[in-house]
Amino acid sequence: MAEMTANGYELAANRKPIRPGLILTWTVLLVGGLLMITPLLYMFSTSLKSAGQVYDLRLIPLAPSFDNYVKVLSDGRFMRWFLNSALVATTVTLSNVFFDSLVGYTLAKFEFRGRYFIFLAILSTLMIPTEMLVIPWYLMSSQLGWLDSYWGIMFPGMMTAFGTFLMKQFFETVPDDFLEAARIDGLNEFEIWWKVAMPLVMPAISALAIFTFLGNWTAFFWPLIVTTSKELYTLPVGLSSFAVEQSIQWELIMTGAALATIPTLLVFLVLQRFIVRGVMLAGLKG
Amino acid sequence: MATIELQGLVKAYNKTTAVHGIDLTINDGEFVVFVGPSGCGKSTTLRMIAGLEDITAGTLSIAGAVVNDMAPKQRNIAMVFQNYAIYPHMSVGKNIGFGLYTSKLSATEKGQRILETAKILGLEDLLDRRPSELSGGQRQRVAIGRAMVRDPVAFLFDEPLSNLDAQLRAQMRIEIKRLHQRLGTTIVYVTHDQIEAMTMADKIVVMRDGRILQVGTPTDLYENPVDVFTARFIGSPSMNLLTGEIAGGKLSVNQTVAAGLDATAFAEGPISVGVRPHDLLVGAPTHAGFEIAGTVTAVEPLGSETLVHLDIAGAEAIATAPGKLLPRVGSTVSATAQPGALYLFDAQTEQALGRL
Secondary structure, eight states: OHHHHHHHHHHHHHSOOOOHHHHHHHHHHHHHHHHHHHHHHHHHHHHTSOGGGTTOOOSSOSSOOSHHHHHHHHSHHHHHHHHHHHHHHHHHHHHHHHHHHHHHHHHHHOOOTTHHHHHHHHHHGGGSOHHHHHHHHHHHHHHHTOTTSHHHHHGGGSSOHHHHHHHHHHHHTSOHHHHHHHHHTTOOHHHIIIIIIHHHTHHHHHHHHHHHHHHHHSOOHHHHHHOOSGGGOOHHHHHHHHHHHSSOOHHHHHHHHHHHHHHHHHHHHHHHHHHHOOOGGGGSOO | OOOEEEEEEEEEETTEEEEEEEEEEEOTTOEEEEEOSTTSSHHHHHHHHHTSSOOSEEEEEETTEEOTTOOGGGGTEEEEOTTOOOOTTSOHHHHHHHTTTTOOOOHHHHHHHHHHHHHHTTOGGGTTSOGGGSOHHHHHHHHHHHHHTTOOSEEEEESTTTTSOHHHHHHHHHHHHHHHHHHOOEEEEEESOHHHHHHHOSEEEEEETTEEEEEEOHHHHHHSOSBHHHHHHSSSSOOEEEEEEEETTEEEETTEEOTTOOOTTSOSEEEEEEEOTTTSEESSOOOSSEEEEEEEEEEEEOSSEEEEEEEETTEEEEEEEETTOOOOTTOEEEEEEOTTOEEEEETTTOBEEEEO
């Protein structure tokens, strides 16, 4: 008994006092977290409600059912838009990973005249807002016959200044010894980039892939402008048409939105471990 | 296996010249160590041999063929880097096998070669591990394995041991030396550590400011350095340098005349006198050589011997005493050197004049 009491005192003595700053931090984080998660919860909640219950704001539906999911998934248009979005986002992501890395690597690891100027030129395009670019993109698509086509949706994002900048900065952290060792082992410059440098910047590639995929999966403005036929709509454009066509069917829009989050979650789950894992320095003595 | 010849090799970066036209022949199977302080051009020379730096002027031949314009892979040389440069995303086996990237061997033959190499280096149980799971010494061995596996004409080592702790460095020194004896392949090795140079080399190349100062065997360099720089660079602790004078055929240092030494062969006037710490003895019986008194400023007992730091009229010097003798700091002791232990250098040009 005495021992227990002693332990009790010890525990109480070891417990850190709760600082007011900490309470404030947690409160701010909690409020922020709730603000973030509430729309998501309502999205899932509404997707389980019938049309009549949509404006009933309780979080847990009275009679939850998956009818909306069945309705949306059996509607051919939804699947088409879903696949369009998947195709566009995947292609643009792969293209960015390939070209941004290639240009970033070249700018980071090769000495040539005009290298700095080229980098600045690429970087300066970051200062031009998308809204300003839409008209030239549209004119270009129109003149080249790319309007209302997959290529038309994808071409502006196939390579980005941000991605190039991100990859260049990461490739600069790859020690030259790795590349020189590969050069001596007989790899050509393309192989060195692909087989040695790229695996060493996996965290950056993953980050770039997640950003690009999310950006393109949720892209609305440009796909809306460039597409006219419904078969070419991407998911956000298609879902918005639910709201315009008939009276707004919130339960269907929310079901579509809930389904639309699945691929982004998957991409994040698959790639996040590469971001967390820092493999770079394991082969070098720091 | 091949002879490597450097003729008038120059490396210039814009306005700076890193290597000023060096000439050197590295014989087949020789272990040559380039040694010198940072920025002396030793690594640049090695990188030119590897093909990682363009050659500004001069010719570089490997096995009789000029290779100035050949890519690294065409030179069939292998290189081990200071930072190991083993690929963290590949297993040990794959890392070693990477050396065979361009080889036309079948997968089975490659596997055999990797295993043989791993066995030589004691890595056979680690083939599936990632570099992050290895110790520093094991990583260095993997880097050597990748170089060894393809049977190159020469190995180039760029300060391979400088990241290891002292104990491991000593162990790896012996391992690399054994490897050389076993394989008999030409090795060009760059280090700033003169102990590595002395213990491993068949031939040492001392460089300074992009020029070769002296080429010779370790004993050659130790016994007959061409100038003060080489004399002080080779040997540990460094050679002591005292200011002296030759007058009337006798050498005097700090007003003490070395009566027993005949210096008539040397020109009269001021002179620099070098004596190695292991030749300058405290507590040894006096003899007809050189004797000088100094104040003890510090004592370093090493067990088998004691290093005694002396102040000889303002100049610092290190002498050696037997292990059990520990002179008191502040006391005045007499240090002696045998005839022939003194190295004389021109006071102005610092060039060697001979031994006394």
